[in-house]
Amino acid sequence: MRTAVKTEPFDTQGAWSRWTTRRWLRVGVATTLAVLAVLGALGGWAMWRTSQLSAELVDRRSPALIDAMRLEQALVNEETGIRGYGLSGRSDFLQPYQQGVSAEKTALGHLRTLVRGDARAVADLAEVERLAGSWQERTARPVATASAADAVKLVTQRAAEGKTTFDSLRDALARQQDHLEAERTAARRKLRQAEALRNWMFAIIAGVIVLVAALVFEGLRRGVTGPLSRLGSAARDVAQGRFDRTITGDGPADLRLLASDVDSMRRRLVRELQFSEAARTQMDEQAQDLKRSNTELEQFAYVASHDLQEPLRKVSSFTQLLQRRYGGQLDDKADQYIAFAVDGANRMQTLINDLLAFSRVGRVHNDHRTVDLEDVLSRAVDDLSVAVEETGAEISHDALPTVVGDSTQLGMLWQNLLSNAIKFHSPDRPPQIHVSAVRQGDMWEFAVGDNGIGIAPEFQEKVFAIFQRLHTKDAYPGTGIGLAMCKKVVEFHGGTIRIDSEYRLGTRVVFTLPATGDGPVSGEEESRP
The missing domain is CATH 1.20.120.1730 (Four Helix Bundle (Hemerythrin (Met), subunit A))
Incomplete structure (x- = not known):
């Protein structure tokens, strides 16, 4: 709130004191x-x-x-x-x-x-x-x-x-x-x-x-430069940290009003700084609590995932053993129940492993160094060679640059994006996947485009949430954690990720990574073959 200027000096000094600089x-x-x-x-x-x-x-x-x-x-x-x-x-x-x-x-x-x-x-x-x-x-x-x-x-x-x-x-x-x-x-x-x-x-x-x-x-x-100089000196003192200094003005009425406004601003800043200091202290305390909570949560997730592995392995092993020994000896309902138990144990184990991998992003794998994305993409394609061969997928890419990051996490990024592009392909045509790279200022913009079934516009933001699935496990297997993992990896490296809403041939995932100054610079994205 603007502080009103005191009028006592005006009355004591007479009518001359009410003259402004313009009037003088x-x-x-x-x-x-x-x-x-x-x-x-x-x-x-x-x-x-x-x-x-x-x-x-x-x-x-x-x-x-x-x-x-x-x-x-x-x-x-x-x-x-x-x-x-x-x-x-x-x-x-x-x-x-x-x-x-x-x-x-x-x-x-x-x-x-x-x-x-x-x-x-x-x-x-x-x-x-x-x-x-x-x-x-x-x-x-x-x-x-x-x-x-x-x-x-x-x-x-x-x-x-x-x-x-x-x-x-x-x-x-x-x-x-x-x-x-x-x-x-x-x-x-x-x-x-x-x-x-x-x-x-x-x-x-x-x-x-x-x-x-x-x-x-x-x-x-006396009437302009002197008061302005003294006002500027007082303002500089306040700017240097002397917030307790009261700013008083002299000279014409408008300069005194200006000094009063500046002093009102100083008092407002003091109040804001006090509030900010209190808020910062509270935020520091909350940050410490959050850090401690995150540490405990990570430890809990890590321990829980490891502790759950052994009983799940036992459940899975014994249900599979039960299936092999008594399969066909019981009625159809019993065989169906045993199959449900084996499938549930296997999916739970996969889910725990994915959750454990998700929690490790930025915590376990955090070795930033120069990474050649050509080599990382090549390794990811090799890991997916069976799926590529089964679906007849064609994967092409532009010349990829060198960036600074964690090679393990970037490998997970490429593998999840390519795996999704292969998994969600259209049943009436083989997958065609193209990876593009375009330099945009101090960032590299990458895109993985395919000719698959695509993602409806209302789900293009939701797919990056953890455990978010758009299809049943019978139609498309998976835990719904792949794109959430990609989002976490990209944001950990200082980039952003999104679904290209204007792409109509399938799905096109666009993400950015900071540039290191190496690699080709292009003003336009190369067209997909």
């Missing part, structure tokens, strides 16, 4: 995944923030400052070209002006795109464009389109106005560059801060992962 693992995995998800989100945000600031610095702030410087350089080139053409009247001085105009357009186009969304930068750019346009309209374009003589006059007339306007443009460009530089510096500082935050974030994530791994390892050690 489920909660632990869910918590770990949640922590890792939060850390992953923070790490992703840090990466995204760093990437955004880096893109802003690289793609907007630095290029805007560079284009602002290029714009200033283009305007300076324009002013230099206009001033040189106005002072000298030489048209080659207009080449820097024309290059500056082209560079100015390019820089302004880039700046408009880069400062979009930045109000101050847009205002600075608008101021620069306004002042540049005013200077272009009042000074640069009129001078550039005038002839050499007119250009000198215009430069002289508008020198003061042009200088004032261009100085204002220079100041606007300087303010624009200062603002862009400040914004780039701020973006660079934010980028460094974001990178530092990202690095700290990943360091914290790595630390948390290591901490989670350590907590998981320690939790598994």
Whole structure:
């Protein structure tokens, strides 16, 4: 009966003690995944923030400052070209002006795109464009389109106005560059801060992962592997014979329940062992009594059979003497009675001899050695030569192996089986007997088949009982001990014997003997000729 688990530890330890290993693992995995998800989100945000600031610095702030410087350089080139053409009247001085105009357009186009969304930068750019346009309209374009003589006059007339306007443009460009530089510096500082935050974030994530791994390892050690190891150690102690050791468990509820079940099994085993020990002691006592009884029975059978031989011989001798001397002198009834007495004495003597031979199996003849079954079968056939000749029996056999056993008992086995096959032959045909041998793993399977009268299915188990007869002594002589003797010999050698219920031509007795590794190995039985 399964022992119930005590619930006191559950109550004293609180609700946590009722958690099973599966629940602990489920909660632990869910918590770990949640922590890792939060850390992953923070790490992703840090990466995204760093990437955004880096893109802003690289793609907007630095290029805007560079284009602002290029714009200033283009305007300076324009002013230099206009001033040189106005002072000298030489048209080659207009080449820097024309290059500056082209560079100015390019820089302004880039700046408009880069400062979009930045109000101050847009205002600075608008101021620069306004002042540049005013200077272009009042000074640069009129001078550039005038002839050499007119250009000198215009430069002289508008020198003061042009200088004032261009100085204002220079100041606007300087303010624009200062603002862009400040914004780039701020973006660079934010980028460094974001990178530092990202690095700290990943360091914290790595630390948390290591901490989670350590907590998981320690939790598994304390909650699973440790209790299982202690439970296994206790179970091994019990397996080594320490049945008095109580198995207690710790950790999650299911492991404690497992420990309680194992301890319940230990207590059950202890009870079973105690019962088995008592039963074994009783069996030993009964075995001793049985051995003593068998010894006494064997001695009794041996002595009784020997003691019965002498009076039976006397009865048989005197009844035969009476038959010879007074046969024919008395009436028919007297002759019949005398014949009954002689026959009864002879049958009793035969029965006693067979019983004595049956009791000697495994007791008197017990000399196990290598036996060639070919020689044993040949001797048995020679002993039955008279019966073979009288019935016209034909005996054939397969190649027989060598086994380990007692040659005398195996000779009795063959002689009884062949004798039965000859005795119970069909009256309308001569006996045909075939002995087959087939190797089946570590056993030899032998069969003695004949074409005789056969055995009805309901008697195929009973024929191996001692003194079991299926026919009267007038029809078939014998004591009914032959197949019982065969069964005892086969089982004494570690085999089995039976009647083949599927054989329909007569009777086929199948028995097995342990193989010694010698002889042919066959997967199928050879067909009977």
